[in-house]
Amino acid sequence: QNGSIRGRRQPNILVTGTPGTGKTTxxxxxxxxxxxxxxxxxxxxxxxxxxxxxxxxxxxxLINEDLVCDELEDLMEGGGNIVDYHGCDFFPERWFDRVVVLQTDNSVLYDRLSRRGYTGSKLTNNIECEIFQVLLQEAKESYPEDIVVALKSDTIEDITRNVESLTDWVRSWHPAS
Ligand code: ADP
Ligand code: MN
Structure with missing residues (x-):
């Protein structure tokens, strides 16, 4: 029996971080x-x-947080989701088994966002967001400390290593009994 009694059989992971840190990749x-x-x-x-x-x-x-949560509720209850977003405080805490905060060196991020066409305040706002670790703070305030993990995402090798370690984590995850 799945659902309310047994809970989800596969974990839900939130991948968050400043735009350009590599969430979608x-x-x-x-x-x-x-x-x-x-x-x-x-x-x-x-x-x-x-x-x-x-x-x-x-x-x-201007994201409508209530509409987003309503849209995702059934999928999240079923488990097995990787949610990719540059914000994390409006999702229900119970949705996630792991919250990954990607972090990138400022100068590396500056180049990535410039390449993406960001200029002016849009560029500097995002760099400041990364410098002040806004997403890591938001994650720590919104989820239990033991499920939040910060991962460096400066190079392709970092992505490979992060994907490997998260894959291992998924494979060894078991539903709470
Ligand atoms: P986000 O979804 O967080 O905005 P993306 O995954 O779209 O970030 O990545 C933005 C750009 O930066 C892409 O061109 C991607 O290839 C590159 N990139 C992201 N992370 C890394 C990394 N760790 N090493 C090298 N390039 C990266
Ligand atoms: Mn993205």
Whole structure:
């Protein structure tokens, strides 16, 4: 019997971090290695219109957190998801078995975001977000400390190593009894 009594049979993982730290690259490689489902929240928000319009100051959609959580609830209850988003405080705490915060050296991140076309305040806001470890703080405030892990994501080798260690973690995960 699955569901309310036994709980999920596969873990849910949240991959978070400042834009450009490698969430989508890492999540898709991890999904391929584990056969878990990669949910890119930014894409989902656009596809299903889970937003309240475009924020011209921050140049991004104003995500509607309630709509996103409603949309994901059934999938999350079933388990086996990798959720990829640059925020983490509005998801229910009970959804996740592991919260991964990717971190990148400032100068490396600056180059990545510039290459992505970020300029001006959009670029500096994101660099400051990384310098002040905003996502790591947010994760620590929102989830139990023992499920939050910060991983360095400066190089391709870091991605390979992170995907390997997370794959090992998924394989050894067992539902709580
Ligand atoms: P995010 O989803 O966190 O915004 P992406 O996965 O889209 O980040 O990565 C942004 C860009 O940086 C991509 O071009 C990607 O190939 C590159 N990148 C991300 N992480 C790394 C890394 N650890 N080493 C080298 N390049 C990376
Ligand atoms: Mn992404």
């Amino acid at each position: 890492t999540s898709s490689a991890l999904a391929e290695a584990t056969q878990l489902r990669h949910i890119c929240v930014g894409d989902l928000v656009k596809e299903k219109n889970l937003h309240d319009g475009w924020d011209s100051e921050f140049e991004c959609y």
